[in-house]
Amino acid sequence: MSEQTSPETAGAKLIDGKAFARNLREQTRLEVTAFHEKHAVTPGLAVVLVGNDPASEVYVRNKALETHHVGMRSFMHMLPETTSEASLLKLIDRLNDDPEIHGILVQLPLPKHIDPHRITNAISPNKDVDGLGEVNAGRLSVGLPGIIPCTPLGCLMLLKSELGDLRGLNATVIGASNLVGKPMALLLLNEGCTVSVGHIDTKEPAALARSADILIVATGKNGLVKHDWVKPGATVIDVGITRVPTANGKTKLVGDVAFAEVAPIAGRITPVPGGVGPMTIACLLRNTLKAARMSVGDKGCKESGQKNWLPY
């Protein structure tokens, strides 16, 4: 990756998640071809969306397109907002039993009348490409191989490619969700970082953030992280993604980090858009390939080696 600086980002290097994700997808495409030649199996991903949140519909469409680009099959299920929990569970059962489907993703958040925990855990652990079910979450927490949630996995790939060995570094994760913050903290712990987790009740989040060599922010509060939250030279990974209106009546995506004031202080920083977002989708495709490999007991792949966490 080339050093990119601009007047607004003074010393900070932009971490180009978009370019990294493009390379990862290309690598995945080649591996999907080889996998198909060896096993005559095409990896298949089912994506389920309940309700019609316009932003979710865009992500879901992008996922379908990128799935095709890497040579996988995509199965879309767009269900009405009024779908009952029972009928969603029935669909998941069908997808669990369908041999053409190797990965199942149910887009979150779900409508209020559906218990997300029950849904996430209904997905077979072998097809849980979001890595959010109790089996995969538990395996991550005890240090066993499993399927790792896409966003934290993408963040870790960016960090390792930028910084190499992370052992001994101080990492602060702001946000403690099951989707990002908690698995991110566990991954960094497994990499040998000294990890702190800040959350809604943390008394001095700025001080906690300022102690970090690696700062990961996943709160959904746009512009939360100001210049005085960041240690000079730190690597900042912005997971937040919020659509805000602009002066000319359009909208744009912004992160949880106040980019213009933080970029001159940080050593490296991910932009929004073009940072973590594209990595999430690229990692979803990796996880789907991994699930397909597990389904045929492909011992020739790194994924079946019991020590290897990362799908590359």
Ligand SMILES: Nc1nc(=O)c2c([nH]1)NC[C@@H]1CN(c3ccc(C(=O)N[C@@H](CCC(=O)O)C(=O)O)cc3)C=[N+]21
């Ligand atoms: N079960 C589940 N798993 C998820 O992984 C999941 C989810 N539910 N619900 C919604 C969030 C959101 N999410 C994004 C993925 C990619 C981009 C992405 O590609 N963003 C582009 C910009 C896209 C655009 O311009 O609209 C970028 O940041 O550059 C964004 C957001 C996955 N999520």
